[in-house]
Amino acid sequence: MNLISTLKQQTSNCIHQLYGIQIQPEQVLVNATKPEFEGDYTIVLFAFVKQLGKSPEVLGNELGAAMLAEMNGVLTNFNIVKGFLNFSISNQFWFDSIKNASPENLLPINNAPRKIMVEYSSPNTNKPLHLGHLRNNFLGWSIAEILKLQGNEVVKTCIVNDRGIHICKSMIAWQLFANGATPSDKHQKGDHFVGDYYVKYNDAYKAQVAELVASGMTQELAEKEAPIQKEAQEMLLKWEQGDVATMDLWKRMNSWVYEGFDATYKKIGSDFAKTYYESNTYLLGKELVEQGLKKKIFYQKEDGSVWIDLTGDGLDEKIVRRKDGTSVYITQDIGLAEVKQKEFNTDASIYVVGDEQNYHFKVLKLICQKLQLPAADGIYHLSYGMVELPTGKMKSREGTVVDADDLVEEMINISKVKTESLGKVSDFTEAQLIELYNTIGLGALKFFLLRVDPKKKMIFNPEESIDFHGFTGPFIQYTHARIKSILRKTGTGITLISSELLPLEKALAIELTNFPAVINEAAETLDPSKVAIYTFNLAKLFNSFYAELSIANAESEEKKNVRIKLSILTAATLQKGMSALGIAVPEQM
RNA sequence: GGUUCGGUAGCUCAGCUGGAUAGAGCGUCAUCCUUCUAAGAUGAGGGUCAUUGGUUCGAAUCCAAUCCGGAUCACCA
Numbered sequence: 245m246n247l248i249s250t251l252k253q254q255t256s257n258c259i260h261q262l263y264g265i266q267i268q269p270e271q272v273l274v275n276a277t278k279p280e281f282e283g284d285y286t287i288v289l290f291a292f293v294k295q296l297g298k299s300p301e302v303l304g305n306e307l308g309a310a311m312l313a314e315m316n317g318v319l320t321n322f323n324i325v326k327g328f329l330n331f332s333i334s335n336q337f338w339f340d341s342i343k344n345a346s347p348e349n350l351l352p353i354n355n356a357p358r359k360i361m362v363e364y365s366s367p368n369t370n371k372p373l374h375l376g377h378l379r380n381n382f383l384g385w386s387i388a389e390i391l392k393l394q395g396n397e398v399v400k401t402c403i404v405n406d407r408g409i410h411i412c413k414s415m416i417a418w419q420l421f422a423n424g425a426t427p428s429d430k431h432q433k434g435d436h437f438v439g440d441y442y443v444k445y446n447d448a449y450k451a452q453v454a455e456l457v458a459s460g461m462t463q464e465l466a467e468k469e470a471p472i473q474k475e476a477q478e479m480l481l482k483w484e485q486g487d488v489a490t491m492d493l494w495k496r497m498n499s500w501v502y503e504g505f506d507a508t509y510k511k512i513g514s515d516f517a518k519t520y521y522e523s524n525t526y527l528l529g530k531e532l533v534e535q536g537l538k539k540k541i542f543y544q545k546e547d548g549s550v551w552i553d554l555t556g557d558g559l560d561e562k563i564v565r566r567k568d569g570t571s572v573y574i575t576q577d578i579g580l581a582e583v584k585q586k587e588f589n590t591d592a593s594i595y596v597v598g599d600e601q602n603y604h605f606k607v608l609k610l611i612c613q614k615l616q617l618p619a620a621d622g623i624y625h626l627s628y629g630m631v632e633l634p635t636g637k638m639k640s641r642e643g644t645v646v647d648a649d650d651l652v653e654e655m656i657n658i659s660k661v662k663t664e665s666l667g668k669v670s671d672f673t674e675a676q677l678i679e680l681y682n683t684i685g686l687g688a689l690k691f692f693l694l695r696v697d698p699k700k701k702m703i704f705n706p707e708e709s710i711d712f713h714g715f716t717g718p719f720i721q722y723t724h725a726r727i728k729s730i731l732r733k734t735g736t737g738i739t740l741i742s743s744e745l746l747p748l749e750k751a752l753a754i755e756l757t758n759f760p761a762v763i764n765e766a767a768e769t770l771d772p773s774k775v776a777i778y779t780f781n782l783a784k785l786f787n788s789f790y791a792e793l794s795i796a797n798a799e800s801e802e803k804k805n806v807r808i809k810l811s812i813l814t815a816a817t818l819q820k821g822m823s824a825l826g827i828a829v830p831e832q833m
Numbered sequence: 834g835g836u837u838c839g840g841u842a843g844c845u846c847a848g849c850u851g852g853a854u855a856g857a858g859c860g861u862c863a864u865c866c867u868u869c870u871a872a873g874a875u876g877a878g879g880g881u882c883a884u885u886g887g888u889u890c891g892a893a894u895c896c897a898a899u900c901c902g903g904a905u906c907a908c909c910a
Contacts, residue, residue, distance in 0.1 A: 270850090280854085290852065567908075599838070601904095601905085629838080629839090699839090723872095725872090794869065
């Protein structure tokens with residue numbers, strides 16, 4: 245148990261002993277004492293003043309004395325300022341915490357590990373990945389890692405939206421405009437190649453609509469009647485009927501896309517225990533719709549389409565099968581939920597999907613519950629905000645998307661230029677340099693996307709390149725490399741006897757003990773930004789410590805050893821924290 | 834219009850289970866490399882916490898109303 249929990253528990257115990265009143269430990273507010281006051285931790289007394297009928301002064305003195313007796317050796321002193329009870333922690337306590345800690349025991353202890361699925365990435369096969377997908381991929385990966393660090397078993401999965409009208413659009417455009425060209429003919433990544441035909445489809449569609457409107461048709465009707473649109477719809481129908489030629493083209497174009505995706509995934513470090521394809525799950529979805537229809541959970545309209553009425557739950561009516569019998573988005577997600585649960589039998593299933601689909605997941609969970617699927621209660625939507633440009637939302641049709649591959653490449657290039665200009669790695673081999681540029685470039689990008697609260701939308705300005713100073717990945721990577729450099733010189737074989745800690749040493753010791761709590765909090769709130777902020781603060785604190793106090797030339801051997809141990813622990817904690825964000829830390833940079 | 838998320842320094846964001854004088858980073862200005870990696874450190878400057886009202890010993894934080902912005906309420910996925 246960490247010190248803060250102990251303090252809460254003891255406060256609860258002491259109040260019970262003194263006044264016979266039960267206060268839950270969670271109700272006790274323990275803060276780090278503000279620097280301008282004496283002490284390390286503060287208990288806020290106001291909350292109990294009324295309940296106990298004591299003045300803050302009296303309560304503080306009685307409680308303080310009781311706590312001091314109870315936690316003899318840990319607490320050395322207390323003082324009261326207004327309603328704040330400040331405790332000083334003994335030097336020995338912090339010294340022991342440094343002494344007993346090691347890179348192997350940094351993580352929280354989990355007595356009730358769970359099996360959790362994290363589904364993320366979920367691309368469509370009609371366009372390449374963009375900046376928004378990167379946020380998704382990094383978030384999904386990071387959440388999985390954080391849950392693992394917390395001691396859970398994690399299964400990473402991906403659902404590929406490989407079917408549907410949007411794929412048919414690319415296919416139609418390819419048939420019409422490609423003259424049989426392939427990605428290798430054009431020296432293009434397959435996902436980019438196919439994405440270009442999706443754009444071509446939209447251009448053609450727009451042109452046809454404009455033409456029809458010019459000939460006197462209403463906009464609304466023109467949008468329905470555009471010939472290319474009808475072709476796409478027919479193709480979807482043919483696809484669902486298993487038409488051989490259509491299936492062949494579909495498989496061929498998808499294989500191009502997958503090649504492209506694989507290259508990107510490899511570069512950014514995304515991986516999956518299992519990849520699902522919507523083309524495989526939608527049929528089960530249709531089957532579940534059939535069952536739901538029999539159980540009268542769904543109902544059929546006159547035109548043959550199937551619906552569920554969720555107005556009783558404060559939502560709307562929702563279609564689950566079209567009148568032509570084809571399935572919609574939610575149909576396949578119902579099937580997928582069932583398939584995943586059968587295959588992995590997880591306690592919870594986290595879907596990393598943008599907040600534009602909040603409604604969809606509300607509906608999905610509700611339908612699964614009504615169908616009494618075992619997966620239903622474990623469904624959790626990790627909703628994240630869109631990445632926007634200063635000019636507004638990214639729109640593929642208007643050419644304002646930031647392409648994932650381009651951005652990654654650019655980041656790696658910038659890190660190369662910066663590294664070369666600093667000239668600190670002249671002893672690296674060519675292969676080591678390439679690895680380093682990747683580590684720093686991706687580190688900057690991942691940290692940038694993970695450092696903000698997932699649920700908030702964020703703004704990315706392509707004009708201003710992502711920073712390498714301050715609250716950034718490279719700053720933390722640099723701090724790590726710097727520590728490693730020092731440790732290479734000082735060695736790490738040390739024995740700690742005792743030492744009076746200086747303020748900066750103590751501050752570092754305190755911050756280090758917070759790591760398990762941070763991991764737990766990030767895991768519970770599914771929020772990697774908590775880890776990003778913590779690692780940044782730790783690195784910053786170390787840098788102040790480093791600037792102020794010499795490690796190799798410390799005042800005494802004992803001091804030197806304490807600082808080496810603090811350095812070892814800081815480096816290990818930074819490494820673990822960054823790994824939770826999917827970011828590697830170099831030994832030298 | 835319903836639902837929902839947000840509005841904190843010039844910019845990007847923390848802080849939100851109510852607690853002491855609201856914090857970082859970037860940018861601006863100033864200082865520090867013959868001494869462990871300056872991708873660093875130290876300091877200065879910068880705020881009607883959208884607005885109004887309420888709850889309370891105490892509100893950026895909770896409640897209500899209003900204003901502004903996003904998402905969604907699709908037979909797109």
